[in-house]
Amino acid sequence: MTTNPPIRIVIAGGGSAGWMCAAALSRFLGDGFTVTLVESDEIGIVGVGEATIPQIRLFNQALGIDEDAFVRATGATFKLGIEFVGWGALDERYMHAFGNVGRDSGLIPFHHTWLRGVRDGVARPLGDYALNNVAALANRMQRGAARTASVLPDMPYAFHFDASLYAAYLRRFAEARGVTRVEGRIVDVERDGESGDVAALTLDRDRRVEGDLFLDCTGFRALLIEGALGAGYEDWTRWLPCDRAMAVPSVRAMDFTPYTRATAHGAGWQWRIPLQHRTGNGIVYSSAHLNDDAARDHLLANLDGTPLDDPRPLRFVTGRRRELWKANVIAIGLASGFLEPLESTSIHMIQSAIERVLKLLPSRRIAQVQRDEYNRQAVFEYERIRDFILLHYVANRRDEPFWRERRETALPDTLRAKLDLWKAAAQITREHEELFTEVGWLQVLVGQGVMPDTWHPLADAMPAEQVAEFLDILPKLNAREVAQMPGHADFIARYCAAAEGVAA
Ligand SMILES: Cc1cc2nc3c(=O)[nH]c(=O)nc-3n(C[C@H](O)[C@H](O)[C@H](O)COP(=O)(O)OP(=O)(O)OC[C@H]3O[C@@H](n4cnc5c(N)ncnc54)[C@H](O)[C@@H]3O)c2cc1C
Numbered sequence: 206m207t208t209n210p211p212i213r214i215v216i217a218g219g220g221s222a223g224w225m226c227a228a229a230l231s232r233f234l235g236d237g238f239t240v241t242l243v244e245s246d247e248i249g250i251v252g253v254g255e256a257t258i259p260q261i262r263l264f265n266q267a268l269g270i271d272e273d274a275f276v277r278a279t280g281a282t283f284k285l286g287i288e289f290v291g292w293g294a295l296d297e298r299y300m301h302a303f304g305n306v307g308r309d310s311g312l313i314p315f316h317h318t319w320l321r322g323v324r325d326g327v328a329r330p331l332g333d334y335a336l337n338n339v340a341a342l343a344n345r346m347q348r349g350a351a352r353t354a355s356v357l358p359d360m361p362y363a364f365h366f367d368a369s370l371y372a373a374y375l376r377r378f379a380e381a382r383g384v385t386r387v388e389g390r391i392v393d394v395e396r397d398g399e400s401g402d403v404a405a406l407t408l409d410r411d412r413r414v415e416g417d418l419f420l421d422c423t424g425f426r427a428l429l430i431e432g433a434l435g436a437g438y439e440d441w442t443r444w445l446p447c448d449r450a451m452a453v454p455s456v457r458a459m460d461f462t463p464y465t466r467a468t469a470h471g472a473g474w475q476w477r478i479p480l481q482h483r484t485g486n487g488i489v490y491s492s493a494h495l496n497d498d499a500a501r502d503h504l505l506a507n508l509d510g511t512p513l514d515d516p517r518p519l520r521f522v523t524g525r526r527r528e529l530w531k532a533n534v535i536a537i538g539l540a541s542g543f544l545e546p547l548e549s550t551s552i553h554m555i556q557s558a559i560e561r562v563l564k565l566l567p568s569r570r571i572a573q574v575q576r577d578e579y580n581r582q583a584v585f586e587y588e589r590i591r592d593f594i595l596l597h598y599v600a601n602r603r604d605e606p607f608w609r610e611r612r613e614t615a616l617p618d619t620l621r622a623k624l625d626l627w628k629a630a631a632q633i634t635r636e637h638e639e640l641f642t643e644v645g646w647l648q649v650l651v652g653q654g655v656m657p658d659t660w661h662p663l664a665d666a667m668p669a670e671q672v673a674e675f676l677d678i679l680p681k682l683n684a685r686e687v688a689q690m691p692g693h694a695d696f697i698a699r700y701c702a703a704a705e706g707v708a709a
Contacts, residue, residue: 211239212569215416217391217406217429219244220251221368222538222555223422224375225264229559231382232268234566240383243406243414245390251424251519251539252369253452255478255485256284256465256549259303259361264556268378276701278374280481281366283463283693285341287548289652291469294602299652300464301548302337303361306644307679310667316647317661318672320631327673331651333680335644336360336687341464345690346697352689354682363549365465365478365485387414391423394433402533403429417569420562421536425543430526430536437527438542444595444614445523447473447545451500452487452517456510463693467547468507471495472607475507476546481703484510489545494607521545523591529583530576535562542587547594550640557586557640582638589639592620593646600653624655631657 214230216223219242230240265275275281286302293299307315315334322328332338337360340346351357380386389408397404405415406429421429430436442448461479468475472494478485488504495503501516525542529535536542537558544550565579598611599620616624626632627650633643664672691699 209237209569211237212418213416214238214240214418214420215406215414216240216242216420216422218242218422218424218538218540219372219376219386220422220424220538221372221552222424222540223420224372224379225552225555226420226422226537226559226562227379227384228268228375228382229264229563231379231384233563239385240379241385241387241414241416242379243387243389243391243408246388247390250369250372252372253450253485253487253519253546255368255480256287256365256476256546257363258549258553259363260553260556261363264559270378273701275374276364276366276697277703279364279366279370280483280703281364281701282461282479282481282697283346284363284365284465284549285337285346285360285463287465287467288341289467289469289597289649291603292467292474292597292601293652293654297652297654299648300332300335300338300341301645301648301652302332302335302341302464303363304335304337304644305358306331306647307334308356310675311663313661313663314633314643316651317631317664318667318675320657320660321664321667322672322676325669325672327669328676329680331648333683335648336683337362339680339683340687340690341462343687343690344460344462344693345687346463346693347690351686353686357682357686362463365480367480367482368552387412391428394429396433400532403433417533418567418571419534421534421540422538424539425521427526427536427540429534430529430531430540434531434534436529436531436536438522439524439527440522441524441591442522444591444617445545445598446491446493446610447489447523448521449492449497449500450487450489450519450521450545451497451504452485452519453504453508453515454483454513455486455508456484456513457482458484458509461694461697465549469601469603469608470503470507471605474547475504477509481697483513484508488516489547491607494605525584525587528576528580529558530579533571535579537562541583544587544590544594547597548590548641550590550594553640554586554590558583585637586640588617588619589636589641592617592623593641593649595620596624596646596649597653600650600655602654627655628657629659631660 290298393407395405466477473490521543
């Protein structure tokens with residue numbers, strides 16, 4: 206009896222993308238595969254990704270990673286949402302909190318009753334109806350079922366973590382499960398003359414790594430998908446013109462808030478991400494509207510602690526590869542494209558790419574329909590996340606030229622349709638596997654000050670006293686629940702204080 210040789214999967218690059226792929230493949234693929242990862246310490250990783258969304262917990266759970274051990278090892282804190290400061294008008298702020306907002310009444314989603322209540326003058330701010338929002342602003346954290354009222358939901362949460370420590374954590378995980386790591390610089394990509402597939406990576410010191418399927422995780426360099434295969438790039442700068450960032454860590458804030466903060470400035474925005482051992486900060490800006498020196502000054506003037514390093518500049522072009530899977534190469538992570546981290550989606554997109562790879566995993570022969578289906582799903586994901594990020598920009602009421610231009614941008618049809626439906630009928634639809642839910646869109650629409658002209662007629666059918674009572678109860682229940690939660694810092698100290706050597 207002859208047995209087939211194993212299918213050789215080669216991962217080029219060992220940033221978060223490379224090691225997330227390696228960890229997942231080593232966990233889910235059996236004996237029929239080998240996994241090799243090539244990375245170059247000399248080149249290093251972007252390693253900025255520090256804020257995530259709740260789906261990261263599913264990834265860690267699927268790997269069987271103990272949550273508290275992971276939080277300790279990566280200096281993580283908990284994240285209940287993102288606060289947007291100055292995005293609507295200069296002095297406004299709102300939270301896109303994870304999880305539910307309000308409670309549906311009968312057939313109609315909560316926001317219709319809330320909109321009616323706004324008109325009647327009996328509604329509280331939308332955030333008061335979201336348990337995550339109330340807990341985040343009170344700096345509290347808890348896991349599991351609500352303690353004081355069974356009608357309240359669990360609080361979904363994500364993490365702020367040190368991306369370099371996460372990659373190192375996953376490296377240990379993957380190597381313990383049989384992944385071979387090759388240290389070296391890729392100097393050439395060898396293609397099969399007949400099929401055009403990538404046959405091998407040539408490394409410095411005359412080494413060669415052959416494979417059947419290649420995952421391009423080489424970051425912005427995109428050595429395989431673009432360098433060797435010329436997949437092409439769809440540039441979205443006309444919608445999202447920010448093209449530069451500078452990142453700098455600062456001394457740990459005393460107050461490590463359980464939410465990310467994104468503060469708009471004259472030509473982009475600045476992030477603040479609290480970790481246990483430091484605070485991650487960065488400025489994202491359009492180089493056509495702000496020069497690098499001014500961006501550096503703005504960043505450093507708006508830290509809440511002493512900087513621990515010089516700001517590190519990064520350049521990018523927002524958009525995506527035309528083909529994310531071409532020949533026998535699948536681009537994952539920054540090699541596949543870039544969307545600014547306003548909604549902390551990049552690490553999630555790595556995770557969902559891995560899920561797609563595993564679902565559509567080819568045997569030795571790849572069918573074109575497999576590639577087509579992968580690309581269709583990946584493009585859908587990219588475009589819908591782009592629309593959601595774009596919403597924050599176009600619905601602003603600021604005066605600077607950068608912001609005025611954002612309001613005047615011609616929108617993609619998909620976003621135009623969403624906004625029209627909201628304005629005309631207060632409806633929000635979520636298509637297929639769209640990442641952001643109706644309540645995510647709701648919070649950003651209302652937060653940015655985009656209010657609809659009407660609401661569902663059934664909300665008008667409720668007696669006024671019933672609407673007032675309905676809208677009065679939930680904020681009280683949320684406040685009572687939050688009052689008994691431990692503070693975020695106490696919660697971390699109790700369950701998952703950073704390991705020795707991580708905390709400064
Ligand atoms: C400013 C900024 C802020 C961000 N913030 C967030 C955030 O808050 N949340 C989030 O989810 N994501 C965020 N991201 C995205 C996140 O950083 C990336 O998605 C994530 O780190 C994955 O990066 P990567 O592994 O694709 O690339 P990289 O980290 O760049 O890794 C590339 C790898 O390829 C290797 N490599 C490259 N060339 C060669 C070669 N010739 N030979 C051998 N090896 C090579 C490198 O050594 C490295 O190991 C942010 C990105 C930027 C730019």
